[in-house]
Amino acid sequence: MRSELFAFHRGVIDQSDHAPSEQSLKKLCEAKVRHAPTGASGYLAFAGFRKGDAALAIMTSDSTGDVRRRIWLRPRFVDKKNPPPGFDLLTLDWGYVFDRNGDGRVDYFAFLIGPMSIAPRGDEALRFANRFWEVIDSDFNGEADSLIVPAIRESDGGVEGAMLLEGIAKSGEPSACCWGGESGSADIKDCRPTARGCRSLDNSLTAASDRFPPAAIAFVMSQLPLVNSAAAECNLKPPAIPRGPRRY
Ligand SMILES: [Ca+2]
Ligand SMILES: [Ca+2]
Numbered sequence: 001m002r003s004e005l006f007a008f009h010r011g012v013i014d015q016s017d018h019a020p021s022e023q024s025l026k027k028l029c030e031a032k033v034r035h036a037p038t039g040a041s042g043y044l045a046f047a048g049f050r051k052g053d054a055a056l057a058i059m060t061s062d063s064t065g066d067v068r069r070r071i072w073l074r075p076r077f078v079d080k081k082n083p084p085p086g087f088d089l090l091t092l093d094w095g096y097v098f099d100r101n102g103d104g105r106v107d108y109f110a111f112l113i114g115p116m117s118i119a120p121r122g123d124e125a126l127r128f129a130n131r132f133w134e135v136i137d138s139d140f141n142g143e144a145d146s147l148i149v150p151a152i153r154e155s156d157g158g159v160e161g162a163m164l165l166e167g168i169a170k171s172g173e174p175s176a177c178c179w180g181g182e183s184g185s186a187d188i189k190d191c192r193p194t195a196r197g198c199r200s201l202d203n204s205l206t207a208a209s210d211r212f213p214p215a216a217i218a219f220v221m222s223q224l225p226l227v228n229s230a231a232a233e234c235n236l237k238p239p240a241i242p243r244g245p246r247r248y
Contacts, residue, residue, distance in 0.1 A: 001138065002164060002178055003185035009134060009148045009162055010182065011245035012096060012110045016130050019073035020049060020248050027067045028054050028240070031233035037222045044230035045070075046097070046240075049248040054240045057109070057227050059093035070094075075115035075128050095132060097227060099241035100140070106227050106241060107137040111220065113208070116150055119158030121182075131159060133208070133220045144168070144224040147217065149208035151179050151200070163191060163198050163207040168221060172214030174198065179205060 046054035095111035167175030177198035181187030197212035
């Protein structure tokens with residue numbers, strides 16, 4: 001299970017790193033949603049790169065309008081004094097959705113954190129790339145139970161691989177966690193859950209940040225029911241939601 005989820009995660013990162021231009025996005029539908037834990041209401045639109053595809057969920061407080069103007073799929077540097085047209089329309093509340101078992105419900109939601117610095121390996125240059133909270137319903141019972149988040153290197157704050165938090169209770173506390181590197185199933189190590197998320201046994205890596213308490217985890221997990229209520233309202237039927245990551 002662990003190696004399967006880390007392999008899926010690497011596919012999500014690959015899809016994100018090779019995302020096409022947002023100009024090719026097509027909106028499929030939009031639903032009005034209410035986030036139960038906070039009572040906030042807004043809109044959630046599904047969009048994709050092919051006709052009929054729901055590859056992304058985009059959340060906005062006002063009606064979504066033209067999805068091509070609401071998100072950037074890859075980080076770019078902006079001169080805040082002279083922002084590009086439409087900059088004020090952008091939302092950071094979006095993510096990639098997947099239906100791994102093909103039952104029509106989202107069971108893997110990669111919700112954007114934003115651009116993060118990726119720890120260089122070997123003679124690689126420092127780079128910035130989007131990373132995600134990956135909310136997972138690993139046993140397809142309709143409830144989120146696991147989370148993959150970037151692993152942060154204590155020494156320099158760079159992202160090095162990811163951490164999988166497993167068996168997450170309603171309170172946001174994981175029962176176990178592990179780290180996964182870039183090179184496949186041999187590269188998975190046990191970690192220990194802490195009051196602030198998860199740490200590697202040698203303390204060199206933490207999950208997402210060292211301030212990731214159960215309440216924050218529970219909040220991230222609560223995005224999956226929101227996405228699925230919108231999917232139901234939009235009447236999404238297989239195979240609208242992709243079963244796995246791909247290059248478009
Ligand atoms: Ca599913
Ligand atoms: Ca579950």
